[in-house]
Amino acid sequence: MSACGHRHEQEVGTSTSSHNHQYFNHIAAEYDERHGKTLDRLIEEIRARLNFIGADWVDDDDDDNDVDDAGAGDKQNDGSPVKTVRLLDYACGTGVVSRVAAYNARAENQGLSPSEMYAYQGNLCAPDDPNPPALASPEFSNFDIAAVGLGFHHFDDPALAARRLAERLKTGGVLLILDFLPHEKPDTSHPAAPTITHHGFTEEHIRSIFEEAGVGKNFALEEVAVVFHVSKEKGAGVKRKIFIARGNKA
8 A cells, every 4th residue: 555645633622532632642652552462453454354445555566666766756667647545544543544554664665755644633523613724725635545443432423523534535535434332331430431422333323424424335334353351440341342334435
């Protein structure tokens, strides 16, 4: 895959997202270490589903035709434009989706300079601000894929988030959501409790969100063979099964 046009976005601004901002800033340095094994398994599960996700990926055969010298131009040896895949990884945390298929490593191998890869902080989901000026330039639109990896349950209004992300996709682009199937509520004393607004999603709920956002074409959902175990202060832990859902913008 090509990583050209790689963008991260983080949701900040509302009361719930303020809790998220504070909590995840506090644990960011240790997040990958704490959940490393589970995240690695999740990444492998996503990699195994690249065909299921269905974006117009750049494969190894495409790379063979790319120019060899970094910065030598944006055309292949046959004169045709170099194919790129633009990914918007929203509410990305430490970038689970962006690591799929060695996304960043491939970017470096193909000569993509660090100046072409950015992490932006902004809120695409504020009800009263549908087009934030800071995110209004053309580079923040026309994505091949927009993804939210384990962030949907933190949003005040997931349906609004889906609509806003769909607006950033090109026609035929893919909305990809990874999140939890319905589960019991966590212990309210857990520091992360104020950051959670939804305790999982049914397939019917996710399907309706996709359809209302205009990305219900070719909708599909699969359960991923990864389970998060969230320990409680007392008693047994909470088990959370993960799904991956995708749909195309009509």
